[in-house]
Amino acid sequence: MSENKHSGNLSPEFALLGFLISGQSHGYDLHQKFTTELGHVWHLSQSQAYAILKRLETRGDISAHIVEQEKLPARQMLRITAQGRKRFFEWLELGIGTNARSIRLEFLTRLFFAQLHRPESISQIYKSQTDEIKSSIVKLETLVEHLPPEQIYNRLSLDLRLQQLRLIQNWMAEIRTQFHISRI
Amino acid sequence: MSENKHSGNLSPEFALLGFLISGQSHGYDLHQKFTTELGHVWHLSQSQAYAILKRLETRGDISAHIVEQEKLPARQMLRITAQGRKRFFEWLELGIGTNARSIRLEFLTRLFFAQLHRPESISQIYKSQTDEIKSSIVKLETLVEHLPPEQIYNRLSLDLRLQQLRLIQNWMAEIRTQFHISRI
DNA sequence: CATATATACTCATTGGGTGAGTATATAGCC
């Protein structure tokens, strides 16, 4: 029913994985990259970044090995594993969110990494996102239609969500032209 | 910087408190009420409702006493305390969110309970919300202005957030006429 | 007579998120 339901893939973890596709790195650097490149898309505190990386490691999506440094504290060098790579590209091409927030966050992140690692599948990714939006607009429209008229707060909420989705459609159309994404 | 920062007041806990203003009740019933009245504003699972109520109790915002029933399981009858009442009305008149999601969620919830418990302060609540939106639009606009042109994903993100805030302004203007809220 | 639905609540687990702390190095400033 609602967007609070977290689908499990709305999280910066795939972004961290995405940065590791380009080569090994460590927590501090990944957080830096994240902040400068996607800092206004979503926020990730340093401690959160480390927590997510720890989780990715226990799951086997990345592997860590310590690199001593002469003066500064030791680094945990992180590499993406085959499994992590697999999960990342699955997310890149399959993962879709349906609410305004997750679209802004996830779609932009996906676009960013698709540009980097899979430019050839951008139009596919774009299409599945717009399709998802269209279908969730339809769902919402029928929901609103059948809503008892006395439920004014529920109606106001659904109305706004609908308008937000339509706004996102326009915003995405803009992106299509900006990125020269072909229609399929 | 970002909206992920949870301000601590984006939570259905005040809604539960709000239902208890009208009189004592118990977890099951509160969750029912919540779902039928605000179920499309935000989602609250049963177990979440119980978890929040537990927290409110340990904080001293509500008090519980067990009422045995002949056949069905015992109820935990819940009453709002003086402290809880105070916290609720503070939230009602002071709490404001600044991102699209929290506005939809929190503002509608506040409006709902203000209608019920404090109709005379609706225009004040409305005004502080619209003021907040206006100022966060200004903030975003200057942010976008000074954003280095190469940060295209950050720009797209901020652009969408700006457009969403403007959409919310229109949506709120609609609410003003619907609820006959006077300008102050 | 079986099954679904309503009543009423509990528990274990995962994940999101903050804020502060630890420790060292270097660069700039007065």
Next chain:
DNA sequence: GGCTATATACTCACCCAATGAGTATATATG
């Protein structure tokens, strides 16, 4: 020389959000 700020690199303790499943009983419906 001494002070402070900033950068590097990571850890820890804590709290809140959220799900999903489980427990147990009663009543209504086919």
